[in-house]
Amino acid sequence: xxxxxxxxxxxxxxxxxxxxxxxxxxxxxxxxxxxxxxxxxxxxxxxxxxxxxxxxxxxxxxxxxxxxxxxxxxxxxxxxxxxxxxxxxxxxxxxxxxxxxxxxxxxxxxxxxxxxxxxxxxxxxxxxxxxxxxxxxxxxxxxxxxxxxxxxxxxxxxxxxxxxxxxxxxxxxxxxxxxxxxxxxxxxxxxxxxxxxxxxxxxxxxx
Amino acid sequence: xxxxxxxxxxxxxxxxxxxxxxxxxxxxxxxxxxxxxxxxxxxxxxxxxxxxxxxxxxxxxxxxxxxxxxxxxxxxxxxxxxxxxxxxxxxxxxxxxxxxxxxxxxxxxxxxxxxxxxxxxxxxxxxxxxxxxxxxxxxxxxxxxxxxxxxxxxxxxxxxxxxxxxxxxxxxxxxxxxxxxxxxxxxxxxxxxxxxxxxxxxxxxxx
DNA sequence: GTCTATAGGTCGATAGAC
DNA sequence: GTCTATCGACCTATAGAC
Numbered sequence: 001x002x003x004x005x006x007x008x009x010x011x012x013x014x015x016x017x018x019x020x021x022x023x024x025x026x027x028x029x030x031x032x033x034x035x036x037x038x039x040x041x042x043x044x045x046x047x048x049x050x051x052x053x054x055x056x057x058x059x060x061x062x063x064x065x066x067x068x069x070x071x072x073x074x075x076x077x078x079x080x081x082x083x084x085x086x087x088x089x090x091x092x093x094x095x096x097x098x099x100x101x102x103x104x105x106x107x108x109x110x111x112x113x114x115x116x117x118x119x120x121x122x123x124x125x126x127x128x129x130x131x132x133x134x135x136x137x138x139x140x141x142x143x144x145x146x147x148x149x150x151x152x153x154x155x156x157x158x159x160x161x162x163x164x165x166x167x168x169x170x171x172x173x174x175x176x177x178x179x180x181x182x183x184x185x186x187x188x189x190x191x192x193x194x195x196x197x198x199x200x201x202x203x204x205x206x207x
Numbered sequence: 208x209x210x211x212x213x214x215x216x217x218x219x220x221x222x223x224x225x226x227x228x229x230x231x232x233x234x235x236x237x238x239x240x241x242x243x244x245x246x247x248x249x250x251x252x253x254x255x256x257x258x259x260x261x262x263x264x265x266x267x268x269x270x271x272x273x274x275x276x277x278x279x280x281x282x283x284x285x286x287x288x289x290x291x292x293x294x295x296x297x298x299x300x301x302x303x304x305x306x307x308x309x310x311x312x313x314x315x316x317x318x319x320x321x322x323x324x325x326x327x328x329x330x331x332x333x334x335x336x337x338x339x340x341x342x343x344x345x346x347x348x349x350x351x352x353x354x355x356x357x358x359x360x361x362x363x364x365x366x367x368x369x370x371x372x373x374x375x376x377x378x379x380x381x382x383x384x385x386x387x388x389x390x391x392x393x394x395x396x397x398x399x400x401x402x403x404x405x406x407x408x409x410x411x412x413x414x
Numbered sequence: 415g416t417c418t419a420t421a422g423g424t425c426g427a428t429a430g431a432c
Numbered sequence: 433g434t435c436t437a438t439c440g441a442c443c444t445a446t447a448g449a450c
Contacts (some may be wrong), residue, residue, distance in 0.1 A: 036337045038245065042444065052417050057445060127337050129386055130243045138387045147391065158399060164383070164391050165404050171387070172379020176371070176416085179336055180378070181344045184354065184371050192365060197372050200407045223433075249426065259435050264427060 002029040015059050023049040023058055028041045029070040033120030037067055037128035047155030068133060072116045072124050073141050087149075090200030096173050119178040126179055142167050166204045173197060213382045223266045230256040231263055236277040238328030243263045244274055244335035275340060278332050280348050288356040295357075298407030299399045316361050324384040333386055349374050362412030380404060 006171075015021075027048035042063050046053040060066040080095055081088075096119075122166040129135045151163035172191075176182050185193070216395075222228075232256035238247040249270050253260040267273040287302055303326075336342045338363075357372035380400075383389050392400070 015415090033352055038443095040335060053444095054417065054446080055415085056394060058416090059395070063444065066372060091411055119374040126382070126386060127334055130246060130334055133263060135386075135388060139389055142383075142389055143391070158403070161395050162390065162403060164395070165380075165400065165407075167389075168383040168392070168404070169376055169381050169407065170378070170379070172375040173372075175265075175333070175378050175382050176349075176375040179333060179342075180349060181342060182346055182371060184350070184367065188368050188371070192368055193372065193440095196365070197375070198410060200372075200376065200410055203402060203407055203410065227433095248424085260426095261428080261435070262433085265433090270426065 007145060008019070008122050020051050020055065021059055024051060024066070025070055028056075028066050029121075030117075032067055032071055032124050032178060033117045036124050037063075037134075064131065064133060065125075067128065071121050071137075073121060073145060076119060078145060078149065081145055085145070085150070085205055086203055087202070089200070090194050090198030092170055092201060093173065093198045094190070096170060097190050097193060119174065122174050126175065144172075150205075153204065154207065158207075162204045162207065166201055169197070169201050169204070174192045225260060227256070227258050227262065228266055231258060231273070232264060232277055234314050235263075236272050236328075237324075239274055239278055239331050240324045243331050244270075244341075251253070271338065271340060272333065274331075275344055278344075280328060280352060284325060284330070285352060285356065288352055292310070292360060292412055294409070295412055297401050297405030298406045299377055299408060300380065301397070303377060304397050304400060326381065329381050329384045333382065349378075357412075361412065361414065367414075369411045369414060373408055376408050376411070378402070 014119070024045060028040075028045045031048065035085045042056050043053045046158055049056075056066065060069065065124075077095065080091060121175050125134060125138050125141075129138055146167040147160060150166070151160045154162055156162075163192070177185055223396075231252060235247075235252045238252055238255065248258045249263050253263050256263075263273065264270070267276065284302065287298060290298070331350075332341060332345050336345055353370045353374040354367060357373070360368045361369055363369075384392055
């Protein structure tokens, strides 16, 4: 739920040695965000993490719980949304377009041991949203990222609604680019997309 | 690919009596759009259609081919996009919001024997877009519905890009409402959503 | 804590009788 | 054309030995 922390959720059922758990989480994050929920098997995750398949379940309870724990929006994105409202539209679009990777320029792994690809995370979540738990997780993410981080700071009427519609616009860009993978959008220049789409989003922010 | 026709695609491998094929297509369209691709079994489709499960495969080759054939955007939506550009933004939003059902007010089944729920179709396609064929089908739909039907009629620069971004905005609204199912959006009034979001879309149309 | 072996289930697709 | 029976492949999750 909360953006990827430092993996210190020690209040949980902390089973297994930490480096094994982290290895599983890391492998899961990469595979899930790259191939999606169904196409990624527990055996595969275990293989990449170098642990036994049975341990994956033992550590996290189920494949689905592991998915929910690992597929979480990047902290960078939250930082962005918490930033100044002025020019936020263009900045958000730029982020969605270019910054697919998170957790440092190209360093190995983040402090928490996980490396998230925002685009992949989003696509995986959307595609697995048949599952009620995943759908709830998605809705919660939207709630925290947008309603929570920007709605309260919007001037004018219908702040809550405008924040949600802004979220919808960003959702649309992410979906078109990373789920539908519209080749026409991929071919377009980032600058032009940012200009047109950023203006639309800013319009909702400014009211 | 083409919006749901009258089921007259007789150039194909036309196996089975027409009313049986239609029954299968009808059941498939309903179940797929309601429960998605993976959650809908061939046996279930056959059961609802009143035919033998083996025939479903025999008629359509595979579950996936049946899915691609049945999950197709409504003709109503195409008509809308082909309509006048003036006020198109608001009309499109209104369609996405209210008009989930297609093919007549509440009559039994359309002329072709299929009944499509646009929202469900979209959600199902998006959620099954791990599969390359489905993803291609989606991209193609966007291409036909937007680039094909509106881009050519847009005045000003970057017509093609603007049409795609308009598609992205609509995609975002559909995704937020019918895939993520944001409760905050569901609770908002249609009129307000239409006003805010319609204006954003119209901005791209007008350039 | 860790691994082996397997349970237990689902599903799409097929072969062959009628 | 239609249906019965079943194959065969896949998966997550678990029970129990070490």
